[in-house]
Amino acid sequence: MTDVLFPVISEAEDATGVIVTWFVESGDKVTPATLIAEVAMDKVDAEVYPETSGVITLVVEEEKEVPQGTVIAQVT
Amino acid sequence: MTTTLHSNDQSLALAIEPDAGKRKLSTAKAIQEAISQRMARDESVFVMGEDVGPYGGIFSSTTGLIDRFGPERVLDTPISESAFIGLGIGAAVEGMRPIVELMFADFFGVCMDQIYNHMAKIHYESGGNVRVPMVLMTAAGGGYSDGAQHSQCLWGTFAHLPGMKVVVPSNPYDAKGLMAAAIESDDPVVFMFHKGIMGLGWMAKNKRSIGAVPEGEYFVPIGKARVAREGTDVTIVTVSLSVHHSLDVAERLEPEGISVEVIDLRSLVPLDREAIVRSVSKTGRLIVVDEDYQSFGLSGEVIAAVAEHDPTLLKRVSRVCVPDVPIPYARELEYAVLPTPARIEAAVRDAMAT
Amino acid sequence: MTPPTTKTLTDEGRRGLLRTMVLIRTYEEAIRREYYADKKPAFDIGAGLVPGEMHLSAGQEPVAAGTCAHLTPEDALTATHRPHHVAIAKGVALRPMTAEIFGRETGLGRGRGGHMHLFDPSTHFSCSGIIAEGLPPALGQAFAFQRQGSDRVAVAVTGEGAANAGAFHESLNLAALWKLPVVFVVEDNDWGISVPRAQSTSVVSNADRATAYGIPGVRVEDNSVEAVYAAAGEAVARARSGGGPTLIEVHTLRLWGHFEGDAEGYRPDLTSVPEHDPIPIYRNRLLETGVLTDGQYQAMQASAAEQVEDAIDFAKNSPTPDPLDHLSYVFSEGVNS
Numbered sequence: 001m002t003d004v005l006f007p008v009i010s011e012a013e014d015a016t017g018v019i020v021t022w023f024v025e026s027g028d029k030v031t032p033a034t035l036i037a038e039v040a041m042d043k044v045d046a047e048v049y050p051e052t053s054g055v056i057t058l059v060v061e062e063e064k065e066v067p068q069g070t071v072i073a074q075v076t
Numbered sequence: 077m078t079t080t081l082h083s084n085d086q087s088l089a090l091a092i093e094p095d096a097g098k099r100k101l102s103t104a105k106a107i108q109e110a111i112s113q114r115m116a117r118d119e120s121v122f123v124m125g126e127d128v129g130p131y132g133g134i135f136s137s138t139t140g141l142i143d144r145f146g147p148e149r150v151l152d153t154p155i156s157e158s159a160f161i162g163l164g165i166g167a168a169v170e171g172m173r174p175i176v177e178l179m180f181a182d183f184f185g186v187c188m189d190q191i192y193n194h195m196a197k198i199h200y201e202s203g204g205n206v207r208v209p210m211v212l213m214t215a216a217g218g219g220y221s222d223g224a225q226h227s228q229c230l231w232g233t234f235a236h237l238p239g240m241k242v243v244v245p246s247n248p249y250d251a252k253g254l255m256a257a258a259i260e261s262d263d264p265v266v267f268m269f270h271k272g273i274m275g276l277g278w279m280a281k282n283k284r285s286i287g288a289v290p291e292g293e294y295f296v297p298i299g300k301a302r303v304a305r306e307g308t309d310v311t312i313v314t315v316s317l318s319v320h321h322s323l324d325v326a327e328r329l330e331p332e333g334i335s336v337e338v339i340d341l342r343s344l345v346p347l348d349r350e351a352i353v354r355s356v357s358k359t360g361r362l363i364v365v366d367e368d369y370q371s372f373g374l375s376g377e378v379i380a381a382v383a384e385h386d387p388t389l390l391k392r393v394s395r396v397c398v399p400d401v402p403i404p405y406a407r408e409l410e411y412a413v414l415p416t417p418a419r420i421e422a423a424v425r426d427a428m429a430t
Numbered sequence: 431m432t433p434p435t436t437k438t439l440t441d442e443g444r445r446g447l448l449r450t451m452v453l454i455r456t457y458e459e460a461i462r463r464e465y466y467a468d469k470k471p472a473f474d475i476g477a478g479l480v481p482g483e484m485h486l487s488a489g490q491e492p493v494a495a496g497t498c499a500h501l502t503p504e505d506a507l508t509a510t511h512r513p514h515h516v517a518i519a520k521g522v523a524l525r526p527m528t529a530e531i532f533g534r535e536t537g538l539g540r541g542r543g544g545h546m547h548l549f550d551p552s553t554h555f556s557c558s559g560i561i562a563e564g565l566p567p568a569l570g571q572a573f574a575f576q577r578q579g580s581d582r583v584a585v586a587v588t589g590e591g592a593a594n595a596g597a598f599h600e601s602l603n604l605a606a607l608w609k610l611p612v613v614f615v616v617e618d619n620d621w622g623i624s625v626p627r628a629q630s631t632s633v634v635s636n637a638d639r640a641t642a643y644g645i646p647g648v649r650v651e652d653n654s655v656e657a658v659y660a661a662a663g664e665a666v667a668r669a670r671s672g673g674g675p676t677l678i679e680v681h682t683l684r685l686w687g688h689f690e691g692d693a694e695g696y697r698p699d700l701t702s703v704p705e706h707d708p709i710p711i712y713r714n715r716l717l718e719t720g721v722l723t724d725g726q727y728q729a730m731q732a733s734a735a736e737q738v739e740d741a742i743d744f745a746k747n748s749p750t751p752d753p754l755d756h757l758s759y760v761f762s763e764g765v766n767s
Contacts, residue, residue, distance in 0.1 A: 020277030021286055023100040034099070040277045122577075148577075154607065159600035162566015163573055166584070170506070170554075170574035186596075189563050198556075202549035203540030204759040206556070239760055262762040 002052045004073040006066055009041045016065045017041030019072060022058060030056045030075060041068060050075050090256070092295050096249055096288035102275025104136035106248035106289045107213075110255035111138065111175060113293050115145055118173065121259060122149045124160055125177030134179055135215045135271050157187035161212065165195050168210040173259055178214040181230045181268060195264045196239030209262045211255070212240075217270035217317055217367060219414055220279050224402035227410070229316070232366075232373025234266045235344040241265040241298055242344040246273060246319035248287040250342055253296025261298060270317040270367070282320040299346035303355070307337030310427050311355040312420070313378050314365040315341045321417045322365055325424060328417075334428055344374060349381040353389070356382050360391040361427040365415050370397035392427040396420055437500075439659060441721045447499060447655045448716060449730050451491035451709050454515045456734035457524070458486045460742060461514070461531065465690050473691050479532055479746065482544060487515035489653075489685030492708050493617050494519035496658025497585060497678075500666040506554035506571035506584040508564035511546045513557035516587050522550045524741035534748035541751040542759060554584075562588055562595035565614070569601055572610040572669075581670040583611045590679070591622030593636040602643040602677065611669035613662065614677045619684035624696040640677040650680040653708045683708065 006017060021038045030036060030050050037048040050056065054075040060066055101109065115121045123138055129152040132139030142150040153160040157178060164174035178184060184191060191212065198206050218227025235242045241263055245251040251269065258265035275285035304319055305326050312322045319340045326336035339355050341348060356362045362382060364375040375395040382389055396415040404410050439447075461484070468478035475482065487494070490512070498519035501507065509516045517527055522538075530537030531545045538548050546559035554571065558564045568586035575582035592598050593616055605612045616636050620627055633639060640647025648665070650657045658680055665676035683706050687694050694700060716722035 018277075021102060021275055021281075023102075023286060028098070035101070035105075038102070038277060043278075045277060154600075154604060156600035156604050158563070158597040159566045159569060159604040162563065162597070162601070163570040163604065166506075166508075166567035166570020166572070167574040167577075168570070169556075169567065170571050170578075172574050172577065174570075189560050189597075190566055193560055194558065194563060194567065197547075198549065199762060200759050201539050201543035201547040202551075202556075203538070203542050204762065205539070205551055206549045207762055241761070 001074055001076045002050070002054070003071045004036065004048065004050050004056075004075060006039060006068050006070045006072050007046045007048060008068045009044055009046055010068060014067060015041060016067050018065055019060055019062050020045070022062055024056055024058075026057045028056055030054065036073065048072075090293050090295055091290075092297060093253065094290050094294050097290050098288060099291055100286055101248050101289045103245070103248045103251045103269065103285050104139065104274040104276065106252035107137050107255050107269065108139055108141065109289070110252040111259070112141060112144060114256060114259050115141070115149065120171060121173045121175065122151065123175045123177070124151045124153055124164060126153055126155060126179050128152060128177050133177060135269070135274050136276060137177060137213060137215075137269065157183060158190050161187050162190040162194065164210050164212070165190060165198070165208055168208045169198070169206055173209050173211075175211045175213060175259065178212060180226055181214045181216040182225050182228045184230065184233070191240070192237045196237060199263065200239055207262045208264045210264045211258045211267055212264065213255075213267040213269070215271050216268045217272055218403050218410060219272055219317075221405060221407055221410060223405045227403040229268075229270070229366075229368040229398075231268050231315070231344050232368045234268070235347075235374065235377075239264070240345065242268065243298055243342065244268045244270075244315045244344060245296075245342060246316050246340050247284055248275070248289045250296050250302070250340075252289050253294055254298065254342065256293060257295040257298050260295065265298065268316075272317045273320070282317065284320045284323070296342065299343045299348060301342055301348035301351035302340045303337065303351070304340040305336065305338040307335040307359070309335045309359055310361040310363060310424050311337050311339060311359045312363045312365055312424075313339045313341060313352055313355070315344070315374070316367060318365040318367055318415055318420075321415065321420055325417050325420045329421065329424060334424060336424060347377065347381065349385070352378055352381050353385045356389050360389060362390060362393045363420070363423045363427060364395040364397070365420055366395065366397045367415055368398065369400055370395065371400050373397075394423050394427060396423050437663065439656060443499070444656070444716060444721050445726065447495045447659065448709075448712055448722065450495040450498075450519050451655065451712070452730045453734040453737065454491045454494060454518050455488060455709055456731065456738050457518060458488045458514060460738045462486055462686075462690060464742060475691060480545075481533075483511075484545060484690040485512040485688065486686055486690060487512050489683035489708065490617055490619060491515050492653050492655035492658050492712075493587070493615060493680045493682050496655045497587070497613075497615055497662040499659055500663050501583070501585065503553045504580075504582050506568060506575070506582070507587065508568040508584070509555070509557035509587045510561070510564060510589060510592075511557070511559045512589075513546065513548055517548055517550070517555055517557070520555045521553045522548065522555050524737055525744040526550075528741040528745040529748045532745040532748070533750065534745055535751045536744070536748040540759065562592035562597040564588060565597055565601035568612055569605050569610055572605070572612045573608070576611055581611070583613060583666055583669040585613045585615060587615045587617065589622070590616055590618035590620075590627055590636060591625075591630060592616070593639065594630055602640070602645065602675070605675040606643040606645045609672070609674040611672070612675040613665040613669055614675060615662070616677065616679040618679050618681050621684055621688065621697070623688045635679060637677060637679045645675050645677060647677045648679070650678065653680065653682045653706070655708065655712055
């Protein structure tokens with residue numbers, strides 16, 4: 001099982017951001033080419049792709065503020 | 077039915093409205109993908125407008141394009157709408173396929189001559205001898221307190237003037253397919269996207285602004301409406317963000333036994349009058365939901381399309397539009413003029429009350 | 431950057447300039463004749479074989495001849511509501527041009543455009559009735575030529591009144607910024623319909639406005655076709671070689687009214703206008719310097735008359751458009767879309 005982390009965008013260690021959009025749902029099959037989420041921090045947007053293939057389970061919901069580096073999903 | 081789409085050497089035999097598949101995008105990303113895929117195989121296509129380069133477009137219509145295609149093909153312009161829209165026209169006349177962004181539809185005032193007197197008329201005035209294969213894309217719509225000069229829809233104004241096609245997608249699938257069709261078209265196409273359907277992170281978004289979009293290239297035909305939801309009691313004819321609100325209302329009313337059919341026009345020019353008449357023939361009750369101004373526009377045209385065909389079809393007719401007022405700033409006032417789900421629901425109940 | 435040497439004017443070239451001007455003047459006189467022929471007794475603008483507004487370019491021939499001598503059919507030119515002189519000098523064929531002015535199906539626009547909306551793709555010529563709005567599309571044509579890797583240029587011809595309109599300023603800035611191969615030619619004929627230049631324009635010469643955009647500006651003062659030729663040659667060469675745009679203003683002469691039917695009561699110089707007619711002035715100069723003979727001049731006039739009358743006959747004998755066809759050509763899919 002692989003963790004998908006909220007991207008580390010900010011230099012400030014304790015910076016937080018939100019998941020703007022989940023493009024997949026729990027149970028969907030994903031590959032490294034699958035766009036799974038768009039996140040935002042400090043007005044910067046970033047796209048998130050998984051590093052492995054498998055079935056994804058979402059851990060954090062949209063618009064919830066979380067620290068960068070948090071596990072936001074898992075791929076098995 | 078198959079729609080005849082103009083084919084040119086640059087066009088493969090692309091699918092028309094294929095299966096959506098499972099991969100989801102926001103409307104903004106779907107537009108970006110349509111442009112990107114066409115630009116990858118067609119050197120004549122380029123993008124031009126204010127802040128379309130590194131910024132990616134104020135409403136994210138062009139994010140990532142400059143990284144892929146460079147500043148020669150994705151050009152930031154000065155604040156000179158007449159000059160750069162006219163430049164698009166001249167380039168199109170000489171065989172290129174420009175995609176020009178007018179940042180807000182509200183800004184058409186400063187450059188309308190190039191749009192309606194030149195872009196839209198050159199083909200006709202030249203007896204068909206000169207084509208203007210250009211896309212003019214622009215952001216429309218309100219609901220986030222941007223005030224009277226930055227919240228308008230105005231598709232009725234563009235649709236009213238002959239010579240330009242006008243497409244208004246409501247969702248990611250249609251946005252990608254219609255952008256592809258707009259670029260492919262040898263006619264000038266005004267592509268109007270509501271900011272609220274783009275799936276932007278910094279604006280409240282309806283869940284349908286994220287949706288399944290085929291990965292390959294495909295067309296959605298210009299001039300063909302879509303039945304977004306089948307129903308038997310009431311027809312809602314609508315476009316853009318109002319499609320989402322109408323679908324939300326329809327879902328809410330179904331358990332009460334009210335069956336609402338929602339027609340997403342997708343294009344204003346050409347207008348799919350047959351689809352409108354077909355639906356109203358079935359239900360007899362027509363509600364037009366249009367975020368553009370009420371008088372002298374799309375809603376009157378839709379009703380006229382039915383009335384001219386057969387006025388006896390219309391047992392009930394009403395429209396839910398922005399009234400003839402400048403769009404107010406204060407949220408309470410803005411939401412009093414917008415065609416909200418509450419107003420739509422009230423119109424449906426009213427239509428069912430007889 | 432110094433543009434390459436422009437071609438110097440030979441005697442044959444001089445006669446060529448005069449020949450073009452004579453053809454234009456012969457054409458404009460014939461159109462004027464046809465325009466008024468069936469609008470009597472009282473002038474009815476909508477009556478006759480050539481209805482509507484008519485803006486003729488008598489007196490402004492030097493601008494057209496001098497500029498277009500440097501252009502090929504592959505170069506583009508956008509013109510104004512007063513387009514005939516530049517159309518002819520650009521090489522637009524007289525028959526379809528005249529048929530369009532007469533509103534016939536054989537016209538450049540199948541009768542849909544008329545005299546202010548002439549489009550000839552084969553010479554990349556177009557014109558528009560909205561002041562200053564022909565400039566932006568010329569930028570686009572230049573942009574395409576540049577992207578296509580050619581040394582083709584676009585010329586935008588406009589009036590001195592247009593130099594006060596927004597699109598003029600936007601276009602100069604953008605053409606300069608993107609170093610487009612454009613030449614802007616301003617015809618200063620002193621009058622914006624009835625308003626003299628001094629009452630509309632904050633500067634004495636629009637050529638001075640060029641420095642505001644960082645491009646070269648040249649003012650040709652005396653409606654001299656050879657001075658236009660020299661200035662245009664340098665500007666076109668500059669554009670072709672990647673040196674960017676130039677603004678040329680020519681002080682020219684509107685011999686007749688703004689439109690046909692214009693009583694010109696506002697014009698105090700009317701009695702002295704004919705003596706400034708550029709064609710007899712240039713003809714006399716060429717005669718005096720032995721570049722031209724009377725016989726050659728008469729041959730020019732005869733040839734012009736023949737071409738012009740042929741074009742008018744062609745137009746008059748061409749079919750008028752079918753009224754039932756009025757919806758065709760709005761879009762490109764076909765006849766009835």
